[in-house]
Amino acid sequence: MRWWRRRETGTMVGLLLLCVALFIATPYFATVDNLRNVAEQSTVIGTLAIGMTFVIIAGGIDLSVGSVVALSGVVLAMTLRAGTGAAIAVALALLVGAATGAVNGALVTIGRLPPFIATLGTMSVARGLALLLADGRPISGFPDGLRALATARWFGLPVSVMVMLGLFAIAQLVLTRTVLGRFTFAIGGNAEAARLAGIPVRGYTTGTYVIAGVSAALCATLLLARLNSAQPIAGIGYELDAIAAVVIGGTSLLGGSGSVLGTLLGALLMSVLRNGLNLLGVSSYIQQIAIGTVIVSAVLVDMALQRRLRHTPS
Amino acid sequence: MRSLALMRVLGVLVAGALAALTLAACNRGGDSAAAKPVVALVVKTLNNPFFIEMEAGAREVADSLGYELLVQAPEREIDVERQMQIVENLIQRRVSVLALVPNGSRELVPAVVKANGADIPVVIVDTRLDAATLSAAGGRIATFVGSDNVDGGRLAGRFLVEALPSGGQIAVLEGIPGHETGDARLTGFREALASAPSLRIVASQTANWERDQAFTVTQNLLQAHPDLEALFACNDVMALGAVEAIAAAGRTDRIRVVGFDAQDDAQQAIREGRMAATIAQNPRAMGRLAVLSAARLLAGDTLPAEQPVPISLVK
Numbered sequence: 177m178r179w180w181r182r183r184e185t186g187t188m189v190g191l192l193l194l195c196v197a198l199f200i201a202t203p204y205f206a207t208v209d210n211l212r213n214v215a216e217q218s219t220v221i222g223t224l225a226i227g228m229t230f231v232i233i234a235g236g237i238d239l240s241v242g243s244v245v246a247l248s249g250v251v252l253a254m255t256l257r258a259g260t261g262a263a264i265a266v267a268l269a270l271l272v273g274a275a276t277g278a279v280n281g282a283l284v285t286i287g288r289l290p291p292f293i294a295t296l297g298t299m300s301v302a303r304g305l306a307l308l309l310a311d312g313r314p315i316s317g318f319p320d321g322l323r324a325l326a327t328a329r330w331f332g333l334p335v336s337v338m339v340m341l342g343l344f345a346i347a348q349l350v351l352t353r354t355v356l357g358r359f360t361f362a363i364g365g366n367a368e369a370a371r372l373a374g375i376p377v378r379g380y381t382t383g384t385y386v387i388a389g390v391s392a393a394l395c396a397t398l399l400l401a402r403l404n405s406a407q408p409i410a411g412i413g414y415e416l417d418a419i420a421a422v423v424i425g426g427t428s429l430l431g432g433s434g435s436v437l438g439t440l441l442g443a444l445l446m447s448v449l450r451n452g453l454n455l456l457g458v459s460s461y462i463q464q465i466a467i468g469t470v471i472v473s474a475v476l477v478d479m480a481l482q483r484r485l486r487h488t489p490s
Numbered sequence: 491m492r493s494l495a496l497m498r499v500l501g502v503l504v505a506g507a508l509a510a511l512t513l514a515a516c517n518r519g520g521d522s523a524a525a526k527p528v529v530a531l532v533v534k535t536l537n538n539p540f541f542i543e544m545e546a547g548a549r550e551v552a553d554s555l556g557y558e559l560l561v562q563a564p565e566r567e568i569d570v571e572r573q574m575q576i577v578e579n580l581i582q583r584r585v586s587v588l589a590l591v592p593n594g595s596r597e598l599v600p601a602v603v604k605a606n607g608a609d610i611p612v613v614i615v616d617t618r619l620d621a622a623t624l625s626a627a628g629g630r631i632a633t634f635v636g637s638d639n640v641d642g643g644r645l646a647g648r649f650l651v652e653a654l655p656s657g658g659q660i661a662v663l664e665g666i667p668g669h670e671t672g673d674a675r676l677t678g679f680r681e682a683l684a685s686a687p688s689l690r691i692v693a694s695q696t697a698n699w700e701r702d703q704a705f706t707v708t709q710n711l712l713q714a715h716p717d718l719e720a721l722f723a724c725n726d727v728m729a730l731g732a733v734e735a736i737a738a739a740g741r742t743d744r745i746r747v748v749g750f751d752a753q754d755d756a757q758q759a760i761r762e763g764r765m766a767a768t769i770a771q772n773p774r775a776m777g778r779l780a781v782l783s784a785a786r787l788l789a790g791d792t793l794p795a796e797q798p799v800p801i802s803l804v805k
Contacts, residue, residue: 202583210582217575312667312696316596316623326600399571403597404627409568409666409698454579457528457560460536464565 184438186477187425190470191445198452205455212334214444214451216326219340219398222443224414225421226347227277227391229439230384232422233351235364235431236291238385240280241392241418243302245411248272249396250310253406256318266322269393276302277389281382299415306408316405325401336398343394347436360384364431421446424474445470529784530560530585531777532576534593534617535567538699538727539753540773541591544615547777548589555785560585567699568666570594577601581608587784589613589635595620595670603629611787615780616773617671633793635779637801639674642769645803646675646748647682649767650689650720653746657688658719661711663704663732664696665724672699672724675750679722692718697728704731712739720746726756726768733764752804760805767805775799 198205224241231238248269255265276298283294328335351357359380362370371377395414400406425442427434449470453463531548533541545561552559560580564572573593580588581604588610592598599619605612611632618634650660662679665672676694683689693711697704704723712718712735721736723729729749736745742764749756752770759765776799783793 204583207582210579213578213582217578220571314594314596314668402600403570403574403594404600404623405594405597407570407594407597407668410570412568413566450575451579451582454562454576455583457558457562457583460561460563460565 184426184435184441187438187441187445187474190424190474191441191448194445194448194452198448198455202452202455205452210451210455212332212337214447215337216334217451218443218447219334219336220395220402221414221417221421221446222340222440223343223398224391224395225418225425225439225443226343226436227384227388228415228418228422229347229425229427229434229436230351230360230387231291232419232427232429233364233431233434234360234381234384235367236284236381236384237295237419237429238280238388239292239295239415240276240299240302241388241395242411242414242416243299243306244273244276244389244392245396245399245414246306246406246408247276247302247309248393249400249406249410250306250315250408252393252396252400253315253318254309256322257315259319262319262321266393266397269396270390273389273391273393273396274386275389276392277386278382280389281378281385284385285378285381303408303412310406310408312408314405314407322397322401323404325398327401336401339394339398343391344436344440351436356380356383361432364433366432417446420471424471426474429475442474526556526558527586527784527788528558528560528583529587529589529781530562530580530583531589531591531615531780532573532580533561533563533591534573535565536561536563537567538725539755540725540751540771543753544591544773544777544780547774548781549777550774551778551781551785555781557781557785559781564593567593570597574598574601578604581605581610584608585610587611587613587632587787589615589780589784591616592619594668596623599623599627599629602631603627606630611784613780613783613787615776617669618674620670632787633783633795633797635776635783635797635799637771637776637799639671640678640681642750642771642801643675643678643680644682645678645801646722646750646767646769647679649748649803649805650722650746651682651686653766654689654719657686657690659690659692659715659717660720660722661708661715661718662691662694663707663721663723663728664694665699665728667696669699675724697723697731699725699727701727701731704728705735708732708735709739712736712741718745720748720766722748724750726751726753729765729768730755730759733759737764757804767803770802770804772799772801 251272252265252269255268280295280298283289284291325336330338359375362375363377363381367377421442422439424445425438427438549559562576570593588605602612606629614631614634616636692715695707697707721732723732726749729747733747736742746766748766749768752768756765756768779797786793
């Protein structure tokens with residue numbers, strides 16, 4: 177595909193333009209320290225949005241991820257406090273994420289619930305479980321093992337950024353080079369046609385929700401490392417930020433098309449925008465207007481593109 | 491097909507330009523003021539009049555001193571990570587002093603440590619950081635400006651002890667669990683009530699500092715406890731939600747509602763007899779003292795570890 181036809185090009189240009197605007201507007205933006213800072217800040221939503229990309233490409237939506245961040249974070253914190261090593265604690269958190277994803281998948285494929293309703297339900301259940309487990313309070317005071325994820329650097333880059341980039345690279349490979357990826361696009365494009373073509377739609381659809389759950393658990397791990405605490409009320413509204421990153425990245429909410437590379441750019445764009453607005457000391461109210469405007473513009477363009485695509489032979 | 495891709499590029503260009511314009515518009519005057527000291531005040535949220543009052547107080551002093559004041563807050567009070575991002579970004583902005591009302595007593599400690607690393611003095615306002623976590627992380631703050639919330643809770647408790655000499659049932663609306671302010675107010679409130687065994691707390695639930703949640707929670711409490719005599723809410727925003735629910739149930743005359751913060755709306759409700767009392771915290775004075783502290787820090791003064799802002803009962 178020619179570069180200008182790639183779905184990510186628009187996002188890339190938008191991101192670059194925003195960076196240039198900030199470079200001109202403030203001397204504090206284009207410093208090594210600040211760029212490192214922005215990259216670090218994008219890791220939380222970026223990681224969460226990886227799984228969301230899979231779900232949305234397959235034609236679904238997952239509203240539960242914010243709550244799953246809280247639930248897996250609480251499990252992670254409690255396990256760490258119990259004195260197991262970090263590896264076991266993270267593995268358990270990932271398991272919790274995968275399990276909630278499997279429940280979402282089952283509700284959507286076997287229960288035939290619309291994804292919006294199914295994940296709205298698990299959003300509430302997972303939040304309740306997190307509050308119940310943590311007794312409503314933040315959990316802190318565990319060994320420093322995981323803190324390195326937020327503080328250490330490799331070759332000048334924060335470890336959290338390396339981890340996120342690694343995850344995006346894996347996701348990109350899975351989506352473009354494996355059967356799972358091809359089937360995800362096929363299901364999102366036309367689930368019925370995919371079924372008739374012999375694709376095990378239920379299994380692979382569930383797979384996308386499991387990926388979303390695992391992403392949420394990874395996000396919880398990064399969050400715990402950053403704040404040195406796990407909160408049962410963490411992640412409220414994160415599902416919307418993740419959806420925004422996916423959509424800004426050019427993935428269609430109608431399913432069947434999109435890319436994780438675009439999502440990475442979308443997450444970076446949101447972080448850069450928020451960072452820039454903070455650096456400029458823009459009022460918190462206007463910040464929300466600016467962020468909303470960018471999201472809506474991105475979707476408007478995407479929808480126009482979708483219409484053209486359907487009517488124009490390429 | 492080329493026009494198609496072009497359209498997408500153009501669209502995002504427009505979005506970017508819009509954002510850039512917003513930025514430029516808001517930044518006007520920022521550059522000419524580059525030499526002024528910049529004080530950042532990061533509050534929990536701007537959805538609560540308490541913090542808007544605090545901002546007003548801070549702005550009074552900042553204007554009179556010729557300082558630039560940046561006031562920022564996360565969209566959601568519960569979004570601790572976003573508040574941390576704001577602090578990180580303001581560190582990059584190289585503000586002269588950071589005044590912070592932390593959204594999490596432990597969770598914001600890493601952010602304070604980062605400010606320490608950048609040699610930006612930190613003034614903590616209103617909500618304390620957890621001292622043990624702070625010292626374990628090697629962080630330090632220049633001073634704490636705020637009221638003693640335990641004292642305020644005691645005042646509220648004593649008021650109800652006196653108002654209900656023959657005892658009765660009390661419901662409590664808590665803030666977000668783990669928030670130091672709410673916890674401290676509850677501690678003081680319970681302490682004061684301990685002297686009057688005939689007063690019983692029959693229900694204590696969180697409404698997460700929010701008015702609409704307080705409304706719903708109170709509606710449910712009213713169903714469960716028909717003999718309720720009083721309700722204490724850990725802030726006025728929740729107290730006002732409770733007042734609405736109580737009015738809707740037609741029990742305004744029978745239930746005394748005590749809030750916290752003495753917001754205008756709450757004082758109005760007290761004058762109209764819909765609410766019994768509130769605790770005046772004076773956020774404006776906190777904002778003023780925060781910026782004054784910043785000025786003294788910039789002048790090289792050492793500040794007392796605690797700078798109390800007086801607290802009083804309004805009824």
